[in-house]
Each structure stands twice: as C-alpha cells, then as structure tokens.
Amino acid sequence: MSQTASERIRLSEFARTPYLNVLTYPVLDIKVARSRLEQLEELGVEEVVFEGRTKIGRLGLVGIGTVSVVVRGVIGGRVHAVKIRRADANRESMLEEYRLTEIANRIGVGAQAFAATRDFMVMQLVDGEDLEDHLRAIRGVGTRARVREILHLLLNQCRKLDLIDLDHGQLSDLRKHVIMAGDMPYIIDFESSSQRRAPKNVTTASQYLLIGGRCAPFVKRLLGIRNQGPILEALKAYKKDRSDGNYARLLKTIGILI
Numbered sequence: 001m002s003q004t005a006s007e008r009i010r011l012s013e014f015a016r017t018p019y020l021n022v023l024t025y026p027v028l029d030i031k032v033a034r035s036r037l038e039q040l041e042e043l044g045v046e047e048v049v050f051e052g053r054t055k056i057g058r059l060g061l062v063g064i065g066t067v068s069v070v071v072r073g074v075i076g077g078r079v080h081a082v083k084i085r086r087a088d089a090n091r092e093s094m095l096e097e098y099r100l101t102e103i104a105n106r107i108g109v110g111a112q113a114f115a116a117t118r119d120f121m122v123m124q125l126v127d128g129e130d131l132e133d134h135l136r137a138i139r140g141v142g143t144r145a146r147v148r149e150i151l152h153l154l155l156n157q158c159r160k161l162d163l164i165d166l167d168h169g170q171l172s173d174l175r176k177h178v179i180m181a182g183d184m185p186y187i188i189d190f191e192s193s194s195q196r197r198a199p200k201n202v203t204t205a206s207q208y209l210l211i212g213g214r215c216a217p218f219v220k221r222l223l224g225i226r227n228q229g230p231i232l233e234a235l236k237a238y239k240k241d242r243s244d245g246n247y248a249r250l251l252k253t254i255g256i257l258i
C-alpha cells in the first residue's frame with residue numbers, strides 16, 4: 001500500500017476493528033469506545049479519514065504524541081484535526097489544553113481550536129511540514145531573507161505568548177511543536193502549557209533555533225552569524241527583563257532589526 005493511501009469511514013464504524021485500535025489507543029476497550037463515539041457525535045464529526053505517514057497498523061494518522069493521537073475528522077464537510085486523548089495519558093481531560101489553546105488563539109497564535117470534550121479536541125488541520133525540513137529546503141536567491149522572516153514570525157509568536165504569560169512548555173523541542181504551512185509557522189500542542197510560571201517562549205525557541213538545537217549551526221550559517229556571544233547576552237538580558245527593548249535587542253543580534 002502506498003504511503004498516501006487513504007481510508008474514509010463513517011463515524012459509526014470507528015468502534016469496529018481495526019479502527020477501534022486508534023479510537024482507544026493503546027488498549028482495546030469497547031466501553032471506552034462507546035463513550036468516545038458519543039463525544040464525537042456531540043462534536044459533529046461525521047467521518048474519519050485515515051491518511052498519513054504515521055501509522056497504527058495499516059491506518060494512517062496525522063500524528064502520534066505522548067498523550068494523544070491525531071486523526072482527520074470531517075465536520076460539516078470540512079476536514080479538521082481531531083486530537084484523541086490516549087487511554088494511557090497521564091491527564092484526565094482535553095479540556096485544559098483546549099482552554100489554553102483558545103487563549104493562544106485569541107492573540108493569533110497556534111492552530112485554531114474549535115471545540116473539545118473530555119477525550120477530544122477538534123482543531124484546524126495544519127497541512128504542512130517539519131520546520132527543519134522546511135528550512136533545509138530553502139535555496140537560492142533570497143534564502144537569508146526567507147529564513148530571517150520565518151524566525152521573525154516564530155519569535156513574534158513566542159513574544160506574544162510571553163506578553164500574556166502563557167508558557168508553552170515544550171518549545172525546547174521545537175521540531176515537534178512547529179508545523180510550517182508554506183512560510184507560515186504554526187505552534188502546536190499546548191498540552192504542557194501553563195499560566196502559572198514565568199514564560200520562557202522567546203528564550204527557549206531562540207535557544208533551539210540559534211544556540212543548541214539540531215538546526216542551530218545550519219540556521220546560523222544561513223544568517224551569517226559567526227559569533228553567538230551577542231545572542232547569548234541578549235537572551236540573558238531578556239530573561240531578566242522581558243521588555244520591548246530587550247526583545248528588540250535580541251532581534252537585532254540575528255539581523256531581523258537593524
């Protein structure tokens with residue numbers, strides 16, 4: 001079967017094998033499945049589409065995370081991402097993630113969250129690619145400007161989150177938490193987010209992109225940054241005082257502001 005093979009089922013079929021393996025992943029549980037079908041009905045999910053390179057058995061998915069699996073769901077004829085709470089997840093409900101995602105959405109950050117129940121969250125499906133793959137594929141005239149622009153968009157989103165004191169919590173692994181739709185970065189997965197700790201979005205994302213992350217050496221080369229000293233200094237200052245001035249200083253060290 002090719003990697004793009006797709007299978008579309010009506011909601012009622014979701015509680016049958018092999019689809020049940022996804023609905024109550026990683027354990028089969030008919031009782032849980034029944035309650036979950038009811039929740040999906042409540043959310044207006046009409047069909048489920050199994051498609052994607054990530055698989056459970058032969059069924060393609062949008063993705064698998066530590067606390068959830070994500071599939072495509074059709075609501076009102078439109079395809080959305082449906083995040084399903086894993087049966088072995090160390091959290092009781094999707095509702096807190098939904099609440100936090102909505103807060104991010106209000107400032108224009110994140111894939112848009114539409115609705116949630118205890119075991120599901122329906123959100124905008126971001127059809128795109130890995131940040132690192134995207135950056136590495138940029139070539140030719142204008143490469144530096146495009147990389148700068150992507151970093152600028154991403155850091156501005158982090159800055160907005162910092163300003164409302166919402167810490168994403170997992171931006172140290174940016175690769176898994178940003179999806180590029182064209183040149184537009186989307187931050188996903190607010191399941192570890194919190195409003196109760198000092199926000200570290202700008203510093204953590206910068207650390208990944210420019211200092212210690214897998215693509216940092218490559219990003220620095222593309223941006224023509226030879227000495228990371230000024231970036232480290234700017235990050236230190238920003239950490240102490242998340243002022244507009246210190247944010248601007250950081251952007252200057254990476255050539256985004258002059």
Ligand SMILES: Nc1ncnc2c1ncn2[C@@H]1O[C@H](COP(=O)(O)OP(=O)(O)O)[C@@H](O)[C@H]1O
Nearest residue numbers: 063064065066067068070081111124125126189
């Ligand atoms: N809105 C979305 N659009 C497209 N892909 C998504 C979306 N949300 C999640 N994914 C994919 O599913 C994977 C798992 O989702 P994630 O939110 O990280 O789950 P978890 O909270 O379990 O860590 C992600 O790595 C990503 O590939």
Ligand SMILES: [Mg+2]
Nearest residue numbers: 065066176189
């Ligand atoms: Mg995750």
